[in-house]
Amino acid sequence: MTGLLSRTDCIGPVTVPADVTRTLHSLSTAAGVDDFVALSICAGVLAERLPRPGTDLRVRVTRQELDAVLPRSGAPDPAMSFRDALRQAARSEAAATAETGDAPAAVTILISRDGRNLYVESMTDSSDVPSTEAWAQAFLQLLIGMTDDPDAPMLSHPLVGPEERERIRQGLNPYRDPKIRYRTMAAPFEEQAECTPDLVALQDEDGTTVTYRELNERANRLAHHLRGLGALPGTRIGICLQRGIHQVVAIYAAVKTGATYVPLDADLPDQRIALILADSEPGLVLTDAVCRDHLPEGPWEIHDVGTEQAGSGQPVTNPVLDDGPGLVHILYTSGTTGRPKGVVSRTAGTLANLFWMQRQYPFHAAETALFKASPGFDISIWELFWPLYHGARLVICRPGGERDPRHLARLARDHGVSQIFLVPTMMTAFLEEMSQAGSEALRWVVCGGEPMSPRIPEAFAAVLPGSSLVNAFGPTEAGPVTDNIVDPDSTGGSVPVGRPADNFRLTVLDANLDLVPIGTPGEAYISGQVGLSDGYWRQPAQTAERFVADPYGPPGSRMYRTGDLCRYRADGTLEHLGRIDRQVKIRGLRIEPGEVESVLAAHPAVGDCAVIAHGQPLRLLAFVVPAGQGSATDLDPAAVLEHAAGLLPAQMRPDRVVPVDYLPATVNGKIDQGELIRIWQELAERERPVEPPADALEAALVQIYQRVLGRSPISVLDTFLQVGGHSLLTFRLLDECKATLRAEPDMTQLLHGTLRDVAETIRKTTIPSPRD
Missing domain, CATH: 3.30.559.30 (Nonribosomal peptide synthetase, condensation domain)
Known part of the structure; x- marks a missing residue:
């Protein structure tokens, strides 16, 4: 099948x-x-x-x-x-x-x-x-x-x-209860530091290195300092630091105290950071000079730990915890209520996931891994802890470098990275860079967070024939649940996500929570005694909605309702077919359109709104109805976007706000998304005056835009995003400019300025002579 x-x-x-x-x-x-x-x-x-x-x-x-x-x-x-x-x-x-x-x-x-x-x-x-x-x-x-x-x-x-039921429950889900003996996320690292104290544990892009012994001692000194400030099991520590060695030290120190850490990405809007802090109520917040201004004052103590002196004078010995494994972190994701919700995960389950992954595609001592994920993204757990449990070197990507797949490819090649995690939308540009010069060290490329196109395995096999491509699936509420080492010759029309991990059961159920036949779509439910999140921080109603009693497990066990449409193939592998609800993934990050709608609707000029994910790659379009008796022509889209930028992270902000007098509905009373998209397309074309280039430089840029975007005409008054550009295509555009104009435009102007603005930035840096 x-x-x-x-x-x-x-x-x-x-x-x-x-x-x-x-x-x-x-x-x-x-x-x-x-x-x-x-x-x-x-x-x-x-x-x-x-x-x-x-x-x-x-x-x-x-x-x-x-x-x-x-x-x-x-x-x-x-x-x-x-x-x-x-x-x-x-x-x-x-x-x-x-x-x-x-x-x-x-x-x-x-x-x-x-x-x-x-x-x-x-x-x-x-x-x-x-x-x-x-x-x-x-x-x-x-x-x-x-x-x-x-x-x-x-x-x-x-x-x-009965026979198929037994196959689904036992044959496709051979559950094994993991035996976790560690009390903290740092304990396996501490064992490794004893075995290989002089191996390099961390290296940044400037060449600074830290050995296993040095990392353990620095984290220990800071952990003892934090414990003296009240960081104990049951308390929470906020961490808002730029990606770097100090950030890794701070996270390891936090888990050594037994406290629960709450990661805060400095790229988030300040109001969203304030909301997360108010919800999680940490006793301490660790920061550095760069991120300090993003933190509001509150009942928490703010400490600058962005120097090597943090915790100086404290013991270098490993802290001893009397309590067993507790909560490791609270990760905030998009929520349907208009507020982000915090996913609460336990140490034992997180460790079980990491040790399962090590059995699947292992790290070896002296191999190299890459740390590039935001600490608020669950992939950061893989990147921060897993390699350092097994003697690998962790290369730290500079802040902002994670958005450039070609930069990541160069890092992977130059540092001999053996494993990297990428969302599928990053793969094309990554493989383009790797096609120039491959990497013999790269053994595993793990993909997840979005559906994988069947074209990716084909391109991967051609560019990296000595590496293995893994298609993985798992929500933040559980971590990695399934994986599949992709065979490019046998994907068929979709790329399966494989079989469940040892410590999880994954059943596909109908609306009555009954098993559906193999080959039949249904909603995926994840269960397991070790590995599931505790639920959502201080949101019992949402926890009860998504974490339900497991009719197929031991008494008292739970299962997580994913909202993912899946089915088992006849060969026992799982296919991911989409979503049952409205949730979407953009660059691997979960987005609830309902949360975006709630934020937009809070603007006083907005009476109603609908947010739609559209295009490839996906982008958000917001259709807003004016409040009261106002007309769509009177509503200012820029003001609504400015309001959204103050509350929503970049990936959740609409690409376009379209004022409409009403939201069209289908005969079933649902919002007519097709009609809204037609309205947007017609409006976009009407608003697009095609201004011709004024000189040779603008004409050369018009030709570059047309090649990269695959469309024409292009006006010099168009912005890159307006005519179909997105973050991944910007790197292809930059390469074209370097090759054709021997110049590189300013990135900010490239994303937000008109083509004429981009040309002006090039003139200010150099006077290129376009090639014929």
């Missing part, structure tokens, strides 16, 4: 047990209907239960001259019993007779004359509908259940038989 269903996907014959056909005939005769009506009822119930919620999927059931397309108006309620459904059909003349189905159907179930064999044919190439095998087996299982117990509600009959 491949990821995408082909146009002619067929299966059969599937044998119906003789006792089932006899019982079906007996029930139909007693109700006064033909057997075909009973089979149609079964197909209709299946058509409503198998597709994901909201999917309009029609099924054709056929037996020789009898034909029906389901579901149809007047069909029995699936909550009633099979026996009652047959009686209702007998009372309805239209339902009790054969119905010629002229309506198009995605799936056809063909039944033999004697009812003993069935065949299924799929006529769709959609990736988020059940496979033909799933339809066949689920139809048979539902038929068995309804004939075995015709008085039970039809919705209550399972679609998964």
Whole structure:
């Protein structure tokens, strides 16, 4: 079975047990209907239960001259019993007779004359509908259940038989309880520091190095100092530092105290930092001279630890903790309520995840890793702790360098990095740089945070044939849950995310929390005694909504409702098919459009709004309705964007605010996203005057923009973002400018200024002579 269903996907014959056909005939005769009506009822119930919620999927059931397309108006309620459904059909003349189905159907179930064999044919190439095998087996299982117990509600009959149920629960989820003996996240590092004290642990881009012994002693001195200030298990420490050696020391010191650290990215708007601090209420906040101005005053003590003198005079011995493993950190993610929510994770679960990853794709002593992630992104845990547990050297990417995939590629090549994590949208530019000169040291490239295009494995295999590409899946609420070492020759229409980690179970369930057949889309639920987050900091209602009782685990166990649409393939690997809710990922970071809407709606000039993710790569478009009796022409988009910039991180800010008089709706009452996008496109074209270039430099830039963006015409009054540019394409544009103009534009002007502004920055630095 491949990821995408082909146009002619067929299966059969599937044998119906003789006792089932006899019982079906007996029930139909007693109700006064033909057997075909009973089979149609079964197909209709299946058509409503198998597709994901909201999917309009029609099924054709056929037996020789009898034909029906389901579901149809007047069909029995699936909550009633099979026996009652047959009686209702007998009372309805239209339902009790054969119905010629002229309506198009995605799936056809063909039944033999004697009812003993069935065949299924799929006529769709959609990736988020059940496979033909799933339809066949689920139809048979539902038929068995309804004939075995015709008085039970039809919705209550399972679609998964005992054998397949056992395979899903045990075969696809071979759970193993990890044995975690460490009390802190620093303890495995402390053991490694004893074994390899003189190996280099940290190195920054300036060439400064710190050995394992030096890192451990510096973190210990700071940890003892923090404990003297009240940092103990049960307390929280905010950390707002630029990426660098001091930041690594501070995070290791925090976990050595047993306190929970709260990372604060200095690139966040000051109001968002203030909100996170007010919510988490740390006793201490560690910072440096660069980040200090971003921190508000409050009931917390602010300490500058951005020097080597922090904690001087304190003991260099490892702190001793009396308590067991506690909470390691609180990571704030986008929330549906308009406020970020803090995900609370425990030390034992985080360690279990890291040791599982080490078994999957191990680090070895003296290898090199790269630290580039924001400390508020869960990937930072992998980058900060995992390599240093095993004697690797951690190269620290300079602040801002993480946004340039070509810079990361050069770092990986120049420093002999053996493993790197990238979101898929970074891969194209990364591979372009690697194609100039590869790296023999790079053994693993782990991708996650976004769906992986099938084109990536093909390009990866061509550029880095000696490396392995890993497609990983796991939300912040659990960490890495599945992985798949990608075979570029066998991805089919989608790239699977693999099989669950040892310490997790991942089940795909329907709306009734019942297992769905293999090959059928459903919502992914993650469970496990060690590894799941505790929930959301001080948000019990949201925690209860997403962390629910696990009906398949030990008493008292929980499972996390991911909101991800997934399905298991026949080979046991998991496919990620998208989202059930509105959540999106932009550059691997979780974004709830509802939070963006809440922030925009708080502006006094905005009465209503809708935020849509659109395009490739995704960008946010905000459609705002003026408050009161105001007109769309009176609303100032720049003021709304300025308001958003004060509260939202960069990746959550809309690319465009479009004033509209009302939000169009579909016939079902939902916001008509297609109509809103059409409005935006028409407005963008009307507002785009095409000003021709005034000189040779502007003409050369117009040609470069056209090549990079693949569109024309380009006006010298256009900004790069307005005409389809995004952060990844900026690096290709810079390369084109260097090659053609022998000059590099200012990055800020490139992103926000017009093409004419960009030309002016080039004139101020050098007078290029464009190549013919």
